[in-house]
Amino acid sequence: MYKNRMLATISPSALCSAIAAASTSMVALPSAAQIVGLEEVIVTARKRQETLLDAPLAVTAFSGDQLRAEGLRNLSDLARVVPNLDVATDAQAQIYIRGVGARNPGINYDSGVGIYVDGAYLSRMQGGLLDNVDLASVQVVRGPQGTLFGKNTTGGAIIYTTNRPVDGWEGDFEVRVGNYDRQDFKGTVNVPLIEGTLNSRLSAWSVHRDGYIDNEWDDSERNEEDRVGGQGQLRWLPTDAVTIDLNLSYSETDQAGFGQDCNPIDQPGAGFLAEQLAPLLLETTGKTYAEHCADNGALGKDDVINDYFTPDTKEEIWQGIATLEWELSDSLSFKSISAWRDIESEGPTDVDAVGIALLTAGASTPATDGFQTDIFSQEFQLTGSTLNDKLSFATGLYYFEENGTVNLASGQGPLSADRFPGAPFPLPGDTNFLFYNFSLLDTETDNESMAAYVQFDWDLADQWTVSAGIRYTDETREFRRTRLVPDATVGNPPAQPLGGVIGGEVSAWLLPGGIETFNIAHDWIASIDPQNDQTVSVDSDDWTPMVSLGYSFENIGWVDNGNAYLTYSEGFLSGGVSEQLDPVSGELGTFKPEEVKNYELGVKLVALDNTLSINTALFYMDYTDRQLTSVKLNPTTGAPQGTAINAAESSVMGLEIETVWLPLSNLELTANLTLNDGDIDEFDDTQILGGGAGNELGLDCIELDTAPLEVCSIDRSDEDLPRLPEYSYTLGARMDFSVAGGTLTPQISYNYRDSVEYCQDRGSCVSGAYNQDRENLSASLTWSNETWRIRLWGNNLTDDRYISGGQFVTDTLGSIAGHYNAPRTYGADLGFKF
Structure with missing residues (x-):
């Protein structure tokens, strides 16, 4: 008989034999005296408990014991073991499934991957890294989940379930030490x-x-980790039929941000801003941007020269989730999930990746x-079964509200000199020229979403099951944008405004008292441009249906039992309002919702006397108005800006295979493979180039007033989709031995991903510099008994280095910039439980 590790209490010895996290099934490796066999996995990805074998989904599930045994400490670690999952971490977690996600952490942009904790949707990237503490399970569901989980799951969903309070005292404590002064x-x-x-x-955790x-700019260390948090839960059982759970948590991040490497690139048209600013940079710094970038690149991957307007990334997140479950009868249950989340965050980006104050995004100042x-979100669910359990159903109502403000500065400078750029003589006295093209964006966002859904499963016959469902979502998003500019009295004596150097507003001053009189903590005043105070609201609604046909079978040749399914599902990702002005109209731009139709054929097998598991999914995802990112020119400031843009037609076709084999009672082997083919069929965009480059590239261009710049129409359908490897695979092995009154478990895992594309603008995608192969070799040696566990571990043992985060733009400055993944790390864990 199968054991259910997600539902039942586990003996401490079972911990020693948790499976390798690269597998899709949870496997308990028994002692030599026991029968070898795979353990049944219970998943809840369809808002009810069912076996992984029966669920018509491509889902990878991990118990909390597995996460701990494999050293998977946070969401980012899952990327090395879950097929088609990619997680990049700058200040926030950028999560992609099957090449679908989002880069922009802005409050009015959403990701195509939904994250859920105890049923509550987490809408923001901020705080999305999620340290794995006291978890019952994590499930990664691939493919659109628009019916049961709603909007913003065009790529998939990640479902976290915490351990609930139980009768009886118990505890679990663990410390981790390692190189780079790791102390967890x-x-x-x-x-x-x-x-x-x-x-x-x-x-509690740290x-x-x-x-x-x-x-080298300030002798600081970048790419550090420094987080603390706590969680408190209460479970109240007022009656046998009612359960009330309350989960309150707090987390705080205060760590040095990421340091970016920089290397100039020789590419036609690239670096229009660097070329435009060359006279200014030569006068104020003595070097061109390309020379500053080359100085940084010459230091190597792990040494940089980056200036930071605000040095650290900081976040504070409070969260509360209240869940009420009421068993109305043996076949009907009601659930209410109420959640609130409060986020405060700051994390500036050094866009230029050099040691001068050139481009800064999202800076915090005293003002x-x-x-x-x-x-706030509220969901009501009603689940049950009827017709002698032949028909099961889940239906519900959902409400979501988000009110946010962003008050951050971005711009160019401050850069100063004792003369005007290009002038042969210095300014009189102690007067300095100051270039300071900063502005403060004060934005407010009100997002409201309401939905109703229903889904049922009907056992047509002993072997056939049909599942069908539909969800209706209605959404309103209002965005107000006010742009403020520096108060002219930025010094003492006051600065004298000179007018625009780039764009039409003040970006240069004379400082009569010298550069030391410049007050970086100045006040802000309203812009004189009426276009800098705008409010735009967008409404959208959509129906997202699904239908699936499943067929179960058993005792066919070497196959013990299995299930095949054919699924059609739809999903959509919220459209919205861009944070920036449209470069042509000067109005706030909007972008359309992203819609997807998914066709999936899956087969799941258990074979060879319950020692072999094979789960496969063949899928085709057809996207309309896929949300990607472009770079435009701000019509007011003349500075480049990132903005959301829709690619009219694109698609992803792929194959995912996950296997687990137990050839011996104490040996487990895993092998997973993914093959992907992503195509952009229609993607029209514009590219900003230096004068004359458009003709050289054969493009149709319009020369701007800020000549020699030009805006050129381009077809980007020849590019690869972001974060989608052409193929990837994971190989793993582990064994259990009885040693010294406990169990000794050596294990090894190797993951390889081919051609992962991280580019953003046209130039970066054409360059191929952000298209990289990635590998990770991990190994560990664990000894444990009923009370103690000791684990020696090492990650990235081959010391493979690749760009894992950054800006991924080339057109603006003509450079390849980004920060690299962590080098080889190793250490030890010591755990105690009672």
Whole structure:
């Protein structure tokens, strides 16, 4: 008989034999005296409990024990073991499934991958890294989940479930040490309060690792980790039929941001801004941008020269989730999930990746408030079965509200000199020329979404099941944008405005008292341009249906049992309002919702006397108005800006295979393979180029007033889709041995991803510099018994280095910039449980 590790209490010895996280099934490796066999996996990705074998979904599931045994500490670690999952971490987590996600952390942009904690939707990238502490399970569902999980799941969903309080005292504590001064702690204690009625559970954690990038600009370390958090839970059982859970959590991040490497690139038309600013840079710094970039690149991957307007990334997140479950009868249950989330964040980006104050995005100053948002959601679910359990159903109502403000500065400078750019003589006295093209964007966003859904499963016959469902979503998004400019009294004595150097507003001053009188903590005043105060609202609604036909079988040759399914599903990703002005009209631009139709054929097998598991999914995803990113020219400031843009038609076709084999009672082998073919069929965009480059490239261009710049129409349908590897595979092996009153478990895992594309603008995609292969070799040696566990581990043992984050733009400055993944890391974990 199968055991259910997600539903039942696990003996400590079972921990020692948790499966390798590269597999899709949870496997308990028994001792030599027991029968070898795969363990049944229970998943809840369809809002009800069912076996992984029966679920007509491409889903990878992990128990909390597996996450701990494999050293998967946060969401980013899952990317090395889950097929078609990619997680990049700059200040926030950028998550992609099957090449679908989002880069922009702005409050009015959403990701195509939904993250859920205890049923509550987390809408923002901020705080999305999610340290894996006291979890019952994590499920990664691939493909659109628009019926049960709603908007913003065009790529898939990641579902976190925490451990609930139980009767009885128990605890689990672990410390981790490693190179780069790794010092982590996490601990959980379960405290019973009223037997059979009220229980509590408390967790705390801290994560610390020194940076592995040295910044010569200020002798700081970049790319560090420094997070703390806590979680408190209560479970109240007022009656046998009612369960009430309350989960309150807090997390805080305060760590040095990422340091970017930089190398100039010789590409036609690339670097229009660097060329435009060349006289200014030569006068104020003595070098061109390309020379500054080359100085940075000459230091190598782990040494940089980056200036930072604000040095650290900071986040504070409060979250509360209240869940009520009411068993109305043996076949009908009601659930209410209420959630709120409060986020405060700041994390500036050094866009230029050099050691001069050239381009900065999202800077915090004493006069700015940063990123703040309040989120509330409410869901009511009704699930049950009828017709002698032949028909099961899930239906519900959902409401989501988000109110946020962003008050952050971005721009160019400050750069100063004792003369005007190009002038042969210095200014009189102590007067300085100052280039400072900054502005403050003060934005407010109100997002509201309402939905209703229903889905049912009907057992047509002993072997056939049909599933069908539909969801209706209605959404309103209002965005107000006010642009403020520096108060002219930025010095003492006051600065004298000179007018625009780039764009039409003040971007240069004379400082009569010298550069030391410049006040970086100046006030802000309203812009004189009426286009800099705009409000735009967009409404959208959509129906997202699904239908699936499943066929179960058993005892066919070497196959013990299995299930095949054919699914059609739809999803959509919210459209919205761009944060920036349209470069042609000067109005706030909008972008359309992203819609997808998914066709999926899956086969799941258990074979060879329950020792072999094979799960496969063949899929085709047809996208309309795929949301990608472009770079435009701000009509007011003349500075480049990132903006969302729709690619009219695109598609992804792929094959995912996940296998687990137990050839011996103490040996487990895993092998996973993905093959992908992504195509952009229609993607019209514009590209900003230096004068004359458009003709050289054979493009249709319009010369701008800010000559010698030109805007050229381009067809980007020849590019690869972002974050979608052409193929990837994972190989793993582990064994269990009885040693010294416990179990010794050596294991090894190797993951390889081919041709992962991280580019953003046209120039970066054409360059091929951000299209990279990636590998990770990990190994560990664990000894454990009923109370203690010791684990020695190493990650990225081959020391494979690749660009894992950054700006991924080339047209603007003519450079390849980004920060690299962590080098080889190693250490030890010591755990104790009771």
